[in-house]
Amino acid sequence: MTDFPGAPDLTAPRKGLRVLAAMSGGVDSAVAAARAAEAGHDVTGVHLALSANPQSFRTGARGCCTIEDSRDARRAADVIGIPFYCWDLAERFREDVVDDFVAEYEAGRTPNPCLRCNEKIKFAALLDKALALGFDAVCTGHYATVVVNEDGTREMHRASDMAKDQSYVLGVLDEKQLAHAMFPLGDTITTKDEIRAEAERRGLAVAKKPDSHDICFIADGDTQGFLAKRLGKAEGDIVDESGHKLGTHEGAYGFTIGQRKGLRIGHPAPDGKPRYVLDISPVNNTVTVGPVESLDVSALTAIKPRWCGAAPQGPGTYTAQLRAHGGETAVTAELVDGELRVSFAEPVRGVAPGQAIVLYDGTRVVGSATIAATERAGAEAAR
């Protein structure tokens, strides 16, 4: 990341900064931009065009990056009374997020593209450009809280409203990125209805716009179809834990660890209990299934750790979150040779390589890493 020379001291009270507000065309980022402007900052709105061939209109409640979304963002900026531009980051997005997403699935892992986008696009490509152009911070509609300590260091905490908290997808931000991040929605306890009411009060037409969800670059929500188109059919075996063939599949990438539905194995398990995907092996294109107990993971190793502040020394106890809307679980974690070794107090289920683990100390985000291998409860390492 560029550290633009002469960037102002962000430890000063955050007033009158030059803020670049990323505006998706949705209600959250519009209200965030409005709040930043109201707080006295000099705000400029920017819509990121992330698709090289944007669709004219949104289909249903999904997606972003359509021309309609860019127009909604522009309308919101006009009402707030801030300048607005569209920036084309489609090429960077394709390289860093979409291609990475496909490659991760191809390698048998389960990526989170939103995390990746925050790490590589919003708080890297966008932030770098913003800083170079003389902005002090990038503002988004994420729900997370930034706390400035007396010594000027920054901490990211969960949003005041735990139900809305999005600190997990921001867990990849390092201290430098955090120093230039602004989340105006994070420190208020607001239900979505209240955010919509606030948008309405502010005259923002996006107040009634449906939430976007799922993966923005898969407009129809059909992730399997999207992957199949990119990766083609690759027939392989579905086997049980002893290696006995139970059936076939059309592409190992179509499975996620912990998946139960859609296995299409003709005959039931001997004990009659449902079977779950335990392992995906892209090397021999095999999907291993087994009973729910075998999903229990007691420990894992995660790579590419990123710390929101100083890296922890020695083993420590934390709470961990393993997916965007997942709960918390108690862990012991230690950094060993640059890899994060995590053991769970109680076994957890549905942990897939490729997912991010975010560590918390209370509400504070400590850091994150990408899960590389899991250890089954009472079994050998899965990978």
Add this chain to the structure above:
Amino acid sequence: MAYLDHAATTPMLPEAVQAMTAQLALAGNASSLHAAGRRARRTVEEARESLAASLGARPSEVVFTAGGTEADNLAVKGLYWARRAADPARTRVLASPVEHHAVLDAVDWLATHEGATVEYLPVDSHGRVHPDALREAIARNPDDVALATVMWANNEIGTVMPVGELAAVAAEFDVPLHADAVQAVGQLDVDFAASGLAAMTVSGHKIGGPYGIGALLLGRQYAPVPLLHGGGQERHVRSGTLDVPAIAAFAVAGVLAAERREDFAREVGALRDALVEGVRTAVPDAVLGGDPNPAGRLPANAHFSFPGCEGDSLLLLLDAQGIECSTGSACTAGVAQPSHVVLATGTDRDLARGTLRFSLGHTSTRADVDALLGAIGPVVERARSAGLS
């Protein structure tokens, strides 16, 4: 505020505002037969006559439209359909590659939906079509050419085309030549009769008239197939109730543009020359787009490429300082793409990403230019540090 985007639209002249508001309160459909209708008709016809006179045309050659885009579409599609109907062999359309999208996209549509074969005429590094290039293209098979279309002056880089010579070549082969003269009126000596063109597009809001009004000047022997069918107004070529207030104001602006043209071109040209010189001093590696010879470009136009800069970044930084200009490129979802005009002149793609168009107009002052010259150096430096993302 320094408004340097007059080629996008220029403020209405007070005289035009007055003419328009005077009409807005009056009732009367110019096609009605009663007194109110006759009054409206008289206003329209007087406007038509004065506008025609200001453009060197006959009143009957003026077909009012809802703007430049409609006039371009009417000329390109209408003449294509009519010429092909008269002889099915005529399906070749010759166009310059630096046309405005109102022409380019219309031509492209004909290729996609109407069986047209589109041939883009070569241009030189200033974006100019040479008469020989048109001659070569037509002479290859004069019988299959439906029409040719080459703009009078380019909206982005300001290059003036040799319209008269091009029209003479087209006339030798009986091929109708259309020219989009939207940017030329008020800056160049635009005389429809003397040009020899078959059709010519003009627009109101680029010359101090209102938005939403334009005209196609159309030689009397041409009967393009209409885009709009209805009441048969405007020689049955363009149906629709006539917009009396807009037409009245358009004519006032047109007459004033012609009257003031020489003084305006001289004054605005001097201002433009100062702008160009100042930008080159502040940013020595800035590349002037279009014809460096002032005689070969619109007097109000300046166009630069700034190496290593994103046009978007430049625009944002200037906008933040109250300086309004344009990247001069087309937008898809509001995202700037490298301009087809700049690319057509042989500029490389990276350089084409850093273009800005500064266009002056009747309200421009030395202070506007000075504001730009004071800002452009640091702005380019900063945009360069942000690089090409």
